Amino acid sequence: xxxxxxxxxxxxxxxxxxxxxxxxxxxxxxxxxxxxxxxxxxxxxxxxxxxxxxxxxxxxxxxxxxxxxxxxxxxxxxxxxxxxxxxxxxxxxxxxxxxxxxxxxxxxxxxxxxxxxxxxxxxxxxxxxxxxxxxxxxxxxxxxxxxxxxxxxxxxxxxxxxxxxxxxxxxxxxxxxxxxxxxxxxxxxxxxxxxxxxxxxxxxxxxxxxxxxxxxxxxxxxxxxxxxxxxxxxxxxxxxxxxxxxxxxxxxxxxxxxxxxxxxxxxxxxxxxxxxxxxxxxxxxxxx
Numbered sequence: 463x464x465x466x467x468x469x470x471x472x473x474x475x476x477x478x479x480x481x482x483x484x485x486x487x488x489x490x491x492x493x494x495x496x497x498x499x500x501x502x503x504x505x506x507x508x509x510x511x512x513x514x515x516x517x518x519x520x521x522x523x524x525x526x527x528x529x530x531x532x533x534x535x536x537x538x539x540x541x542x543x544x545x546x547x548x549x550x551x552x553x554x555x556x557x558x559x560x561x562x563x564x565x566x567x568x569x570x571x572x573x574x575x576x577x578x579x580x581x582x583x584x585x586x587x588x589x590x591x592x593x594x595x596x597x598x599x600x601x602x603x604x605x606x607x608x609x610x611x612x613x614x615x616x617x618x619x620x621x622x623x624x625x626x627x628x629x630x631x632x633x634x635x636x637x638x639x640x641x642x643x644x645x646x647x648x649x650x651x652x653x654x655x656x657x658x659x660x661x662x663x664x665x666x667x668x669x670x671x672x673x674x675x676x677x678x679x680x681x682x683x684x685x686x687x688x689x690x691x692x693x694x695x696x697x698x699x700x701x702x703x704x705x706x707x708x709x710x711x712x713x714x715x716x717x718x719x720x721x722x723x724x725x726x727x728x729x730x731x732x733x734x735x736x737x738x739x740x741x742x743x744x745x746x747x748x749x750x
Contacts, residue, residue: 487616491585496627497538498551498620502589506536507559511749512679513537514548514670515568518686518729522566523736524633530744536562537633544576545663546600547583549670550592561677566748567670569683569704569712572663577601582618584608638733641689641725649728654695659703668708682748683712687719687739692728718742 491499500506510533513522519539527535538551548571555562580596581604587594598605608615615621671681683704688694694716701712719725724735731739743749 485612487613487621488588490628491589491616491621491624494624494628495631496624497536497632498583498586499624499627501536501538501551501554501559502586504558506555509534509536509555509559509562510564511535512552512555512562512565512674513539514552514565514571515539515686516543516571516574517541518570519543519568520636521686521731521736521739522568523636523733523740526737526740527744527749530740531749533563533749535633537635539568540579542574542576542579543571544574544579544660544666545571545670546596546666547576547580547593549666549673550590550596552670552674553592554590556673556677562674562679564749565674565679565681566743567667567681567683568686569667569701570657570685572659572667572704573657575660575662579620582620584615585618585621585624588615636733636736637726637730639726640732641722641727645727646691646722649689649691650693652693654693655728657694657696657700659700664704664707667704671708671710681710683708683710684743684748685712685714685716687724687731687735688716689722689725689728690717690720713746713748715739715742 492503493499511527511531513519513524513535515522516539519537522537522539524535524537527533536555538548538555577600581601583593584597584604587597587605587608594605674681685697685701697716701714705712718739719731719735724731724738726732
């Protein structure tokens with residue numbers, strides 16, 4: 463009988479500790495200046511320009527855009543962000559913060575599904591119904607586990623990012639580095655990088671465009687710059703697929719930059735390159 467009491471006591475202690483720990487960590491999420499925390503607590507109202515992409519979307523350099531246009535920005539891009547997760551975040555922005563005037567979407571986020579990242583966003587599933595629904599559809603085991611153990615929700619890279627930005631802005635997230643000479647010399651020797659549309663992600667892009675335009679947002683689709691000698695395979699076909707499915711022009715800036723000094727690696731301009739890219743977007747009228 464005594465053993466039974468000990469077991470019951472330990473279970474209760476573990477349960478209380480889990481719930482108390484989860485509550486404390488949730489408060490940290492809510493206090494964070496991380497972009498997704500600000501969306502969930504309704505702190506991104508009156509955004510003029512919404513920027514959407516994977517890691518390449520981080521080259522939508524917010525300080526430069528705001529200086530060029532005098533308009534407010536929100537960049538929801540994240541490394542490896544798939545379009546279906548981006549759609550859930552956009553839905554939260556529309557529901558909790560209102561309609562942006564313009565949205566720019568880098569269409570290369572239709573190349574990957576990235577189930578791991580969707581699961582990592584479980585930290586936001588308690589405050590975001592679209593993210594919770596997507597997690598339940600894509601990873602029901604993680605969804606159920608995060609409902610059983612509240613502490614488990616915060617075992618993720620995304621939560622660590624939220625902690626990092628607890629007391630600082632995340633609007634200047636673009637890494638400023640210059641591609642190495644060795645990478646420059648090896649670019650033409652690499653196997654071509656294949657761009658392929660994931661059908662599920664293309665459907666998510668179509669729905670996101672429709673939801674934004676239905677709310678009153680002007681949507682522009684773009685492809686950002688790649689390193690000039692970095693070999694791409696299938697880019698033209700990729701763009702054609704997106705244009706055909708979405709019935710919208712894709713503005714192709716893949717060949718905009720030609721100097722190594724403007725790149726951090728093959729797929730990402732650095733700050734210097736991003737400044738030129740933002741100027742080109744502005745001249746094209748895509749921020750208007």
